[in-house]
Amino acid sequence: xxxxxxxxxxxxxxxxxxxxxxxxxIDIHLKSGEILALLGxxxxxxxxLMNVLFGLYQPEHGEIFINDKQVIINSPSIAFKYGIxxxxxxxxxxxxxxxxxxxxxxxxxxxxFKLNLGEVxxxxxxxxxxxxxxxxxxxxxxxxxxxxxxxVELIKVLCLGANLLILDEPTAALTPQETxxxxxxxxxxxxxxxxxxxxxxxxNEVKAVSSRVCVLRNGSLVYEGKTQEHSVAALAEKMAGRxxxxxxxxxxxxxxxxxxxxxxxxxxxxKGTMALDGFSLTVNKGEIVxxxxxxGNGQKELADVINGIAHIESGKILLHNEEITNKSPQKIIxxxxxxxxxxxxxxxxxxxxSVKENIIMKxxxxxPLSKKLFLQNKIIEDYSLELIKNFDIKCPDxxxxxxxxSGGNVQKVILARELSRKPKMLIASYxxxxxxxxxxxxxHEQLLEARKENVGILLISEELDELLxxxxxxxxxxxxxxxxxxxxxxxxxxxxxxxxxxxxxxxxVI
Amino acid sequence: MFKIKLEQKERVSKREExxxxxxxxxxxxxxxxxxxxxxxxxxxxxxxxxxxxxxxxPYGISETIVKAIPLIxxxxxxxxxxxxxLWNIGAExxxxxxxxxxxxxxxYGPVLPKPLELTVLVALGAIGGAxxxxxxxxxxxxxxxxxxxxxLLLNYVAINIADYFLFGPWKGKDNFPYTPEFPVxxxxxxxxxxxxxxGLILALVLVVxxxxxxxxxxxxxxxxxxxxxxxxxxxxxxxIKKMMFMVFLMSGALAGLxxxxxxxxxxxxxxxxxxxxxxxxxxxxxxxxxxxxFIIVIFAIFLSILLxxxxxxxxxxxLPAAVGVVMQALILFAILGSELFKNYNxxxxxxx
Ligand SMILES: Nc1ncnc2c1ncn2[C@@H]1O[C@H](COP(=O)(O)OP(=O)(O)OP(=O)(O)O)[C@@H](O)[C@H]1O
Ligand SMILES: [Mg+2]
Numbered sequence: 001x002x003x004x005x006x007x008x009x010x011x012x013x014x015x016x017x018x019x020x021x022x023x024x025x026i027d028i029h030l031k032s033g034e035i036l037a038l039l040g041x042x043x044x045x046x047x048x049l050m051n052v053l054f055g056l057y058q059p060e061h062g063e064i065f066i067n068d069k070q071v072i073i074n075s076p077s078i079a080f081k082y083g084i085x086x087x088x089x090x091x092x093x094x095x096x097x098x099x100x101x102x103x104x105x106x107x108x109x110x111x112x113f114k115l116n117l118g119e120v121x122x123x124x125x126x127x128x129x130x131x132x133x134x135x136x137x138x139x140x141x142x143x144x145x146x147x148x149x150x151x152v153e154l155i156k157v158l159c160l161g162a163n164l165l166i167l168d169e170p171t172a173a174l175t176p177q178e179t180x181x182x183x184x185x186x187x188x189x190x191x192x193x194x195x196x197x198x199x200x201x202x203x204n205e206v207k208a209v210s211s212r213v214c215v216l217r218n219g220s221l222v223y224e225g226k227t228q229e230h231s232v233a234a235l236a237e238k239m240a241g242r243x244x245x246x247x248x249x250x251x252x253x254x255x256x257x258x259x260x261x262x263x264x265x266x267x268x269x270x271k272g273t274m275a276l277d278g279f280s281l282t283v284n285k286g287e288i289v290x291x292x293x294x295x296g297n298g299q300k301e302l303a304d305v306i307n308g309i310a311h312i313e314s315g316k317i318l319l320h321n322e323e324i325t326n327k328s329p330q331k332i333i334x335x336x337x338x339x340x341x342x343x344x345x346x347x348x349x350x351x352x353x354s355v356k357e358n359i360i361m362k363x364x365x366x367x368p369l370s371k372k373l374f375l376q377n378k379i380i381e382d383y384s385l386e387l388i389k390n391f392d393i394k395c396p397d398x399x400x401x402x403x404x405x406s407g408g409n410v411q412k413v414i415l416a417r418e419l420s421r422k423p424k425m426l427i428a429s430y431x432x433x434x435x436x437x438x439x440x441x442x443x444h445e446q447l448l449e450a451r452k453e454n455v456g457i458l459l460i461s462e463e464l465d466e467l468l469x470x471x472x473x474x475x476x477x478x479x480x481x482x483x484x485x486x487x488x489x490x491x492x493x494x495x496x497x498x499x500x501x502x503x504x505x506x507x508x509v510i
Numbered sequence: 511m512f513k514i515k516l517e518q519k520e521r522v523s524k525r526e527e528x529x530x531x532x533x534x535x536x537x538x539x540x541x542x543x544x545x546x547x548x549x550x551x552x553x554x555x556x557x558x559x560x561x562x563x564x565x566x567x568p569y570g571i572s573e574t575i576v577k578a579i580p581l582i583x584x585x586x587x588x589x590x591x592x593x594x595x596l597w598n599i600g601a602e603x604x605x606x607x608x609x610x611x612x613x614x615x616x617x618y619g620p621v622l623p624k625p626l627e628l629t630v631l632v633a634l635g636a637i638g639g640a641x642x643x644x645x646x647x648x649x650x651x652x653x654x655x656x657x658x659x660x661x662l663l664l665n666y667v668a669i670n671i672a673d674y675f676l677f678g679p680w681k682g683k684d685n686f687p688y689t690p691e692f693p694v695x696x697x698x699x700x701x702x703x704x705x706x707x708x709g710l711i712l713a714l715v716l717v718v719x720x721x722x723x724x725x726x727x728x729x730x731x732x733x734x735x736x737x738x739x740x741x742x743x744x745x746x747x748x749x750i751k752k753m754m755f756m757v758f759l760m761s762g763a764l765a766g767l768x769x770x771x772x773x774x775x776x777x778x779x780x781x782x783x784x785x786x787x788x789x790x791x792x793x794x795x796x797x798x799x800x801x802x803x804f805i806i807v808i809f810a811i812f813l814s815i816l817l818x819x820x821x822x823x824x825x826x827x828x829l830p831a832a833v834g835v836v837m838q839a840l841i842l843f844a845i846l847g848s849e850l851f852k853n854y855n856x857x858x859x860x861x862x
Binding site: 333 | 726727728729730731732734735738739741742744745746747748749
């Protein structure tokens with residue numbers, strides 16, 4: 001293994017993209033044993049700065065020093081050589097390969113010809129046992145939930161033996177328990193003299209894990225200091241440049257008219273087993289119903305079957321008393337269901353399409369955006385500009401491809417599209433995952449606004465704070481069924497936590 | 511020591527794209543020049559010969575256009591499929607099948623008044639091509655069979671079907687494998703410039719229509735969406751299988767029109783050489799033009815200059831017949847290689 005990184009410095013790093021100054025003269029430093037949190041709004045330049053450190057981008061200016069020696073890192077393999085490992089914000093796993101094969105890919109390099117998959121497999125098992133990250137080494141990536149994929153990414157970097165770890169929003173897709181475990185793990189690693197750069201929008205975690213914070217805004221470093229000297233609210237304010245208060249739901253819902261009824265649904269998942277196993281739930285007009293649960297308990301399948309993307313084996317789904325069971329996605333869209341999917345890069349948007357083209361993805365076939373056979377370009381142009389303005393999507397212009405937007409802004413494109421269509425029912429899967437706190441505030445405001453306008457909302461999330469903030473009722477999904485539904489007045493984190501673990505009757509446990 | 515470093519880039523400007531394409535063609539020319547020099551001919555003299563033979567006289571120009579017509583059709587055919595990320599390597603077979611079906615009508619059907627006769631022939635050519643493309647489309651949709659292989663292999667089947675008729679029931683009086691000459695009712699009119707025929711007008715109208723289709727209609731948007739991401743297309747409510755099927759039919763129909771345009775515009779009969787690989791050259795045209803219909807016209811002409819030029823090199827300078835094919839292959843390689851420069855910034859950097 002390489003020499004331990006006692007001290008890392010990035011000096012005066014500047015990186016430009018066409019039309020964007022992503023990093024502007026940024027200085028950061030880090031000692032071994034330190035956990036540095038990198039904060040900033042969506043598009044502030046965090047990922048870009050880390051990609052520079054990891055050798056993916058060449059900066060226009062700036063130097064990197066390791067242990068006081070200048071180094072040139074111009075590819076990830078050089079970064080690995082210096083002991084720098086990175087877990088990316090968007091996974092870089094090959095879906096058609098198994099976990100072992102994916103990790104092996106990372107190990108390639110000089111060892112192409114004597115790669116021993118058995119050896120890699122053992123290494124994975126060793127690492128996963130050491131850090132308590134459970135994973136099936138022989139599963140194909142496409143079979144894994146987003147949370148599980150994240151775990152594979154972590155294991156991959158750990159297998160490579162990195163001693164400076166860059167984690168770009170590692171907890172975005174983890175369950176609360178997994179997050180807690182990760183934090184313990186990172187602290188343990190720091191005690192062993194490793195250094196960690198941790199990017200997250202969840203300030204509670206930042207508080208819990210980091211010793212120092214750096215805050216970026218619009219590509220510049222605007223603050224650097226000790227974490228413990230600031231409250232969560234103060235950190236949020238430093239990031240956004242204004243005070244943030246997450247909206248919460250006030251007043252009881254008087255909703256009694258059902259809008260979406262799911263009756264005893266059975267559906268197969270990717271792995272061929274019953275992912276929805278007798279699932280029933282009703283959402284009323286003007287009500288936000290949360291689905292809490294550890295990811296992989298049928299949430300993805302639930303969202304898919306409601307939207308007609310996957311088929312159900314038996315059961316019924318009604319919208320407004322009309323059956324939509326196994327109808328085509330187009331019919332369901334027409335009936336007025338909106339969907340914010342979990343996978344925003346591959347499903348919710350098309351990266352190579354412009355913001356404008358992504359915004360019309362579901363309405364291109366409706367007047368006034370199109371007439372008869374033809375798209376109405378002028379109207380589409382105005383419509384997209386209006387949404388970009390209303391939803392404050394940060395992009396140089398509406399012809400920018402979604403691939404060059406920051407994660408949070410991609411999410412805003414989806415939100416803008418789904419909410420502007422005025423749905424009757426909205427399925428929102430992890431809608432604030434990866435969003436900065438200002439944007440999350442905005443999303444929640446929008447959801448509450450939609451609720452006021454009598455939209456029924458199904459909010460799938462693992463973020464208990466999110467669910468407790470804005471849901472009228474919270475249903476807990478476990479192994480494809482609803483285990484229990486709690487009203488907002490009696491729901492607490494601990495009750496939900498137990499239910500999520502599959503424990504229904506508290507008394508029985510004690 | 512220097513190292514090459516690739517940095518992914520998010521968007522390529524139109525200008526950059528043009529420069530890259532032109533450089534690739536330049537490189538292909540240099541390599542072709544070397545190949546020609548190795549055959550003992552001065553490459554500059556050869557280049558001059560290519561240009562003068564293709565563009566140096568009204569006759570040359572008209573013949574170049576005649577060759578460009580089928581390339582526009584096949585280029586559009588491949589491009590429209592490519593636009594939905596489908597590979598149609600089968601334009602050659604669809605061309606032959608379309609031509610065969612149209613010929614069958616001429617041989618077995620009544621002779622109609624010219625406008626009607628030609629309408630029927632054009633329709634049959636398109637239908638024939640579409641039918642032939644429907645086979646790989648169904649194989650892909652029903653059995654997930656890769657269309658690159660199925661379309662390619664079906665070329666041989668289509669050509670053999672044509673051969674069966676040419677060597678069998680449709681054999682000419684003198685026992686050669688070609689049909690009798692078509693009646694005047696079944697011939698496209700000339701437009702008054704050498705052998706250039708009305709097929710050109712049909713091709714150009716289709717160029718405009720396809721441009722509008724791809725960039726200004728709902729269907730075109732759906733095609734591009736499906737071509738970009740199947741998952742997202744499904745999410746957006748698009749019936750992917752229907753979409754793929756439709757694109758294949760359109761692609762096949764366009765290739766079939768190339769066949770009709772050849773037999774009714776130039777040859778006035780069906781024989782084995784109505785296409786000199788236009789279906790394959792169409793792939794290069796489509797790649798060079800990056801699926802933009804207007805640019806397809808430009809590159810169809812460009813390639814027909816090369817084809818025409820290569821013919822005269824063979825005759826005038828005794829170069830092997832392979833010169834034309836070699837040049838096409840070099841261009842294809844250079845273009846495929848240049849993809850790298852479109853998707854990445856390639857930098858030369860200091861390194862150990
Ligand atoms: N490859 C690229 N090409 C062009 N522009 C880019 C590219 N990558 C990032 N950008 C732009 O640079 C800016 C910084 O993006 P970056 O991804 O670093 O933000 P971030 O701080 O990681 O945001 P988030 O929290 O949303 O992940 C954004 O404006 C983004 O649009
Ligand atoms: Mg980022």
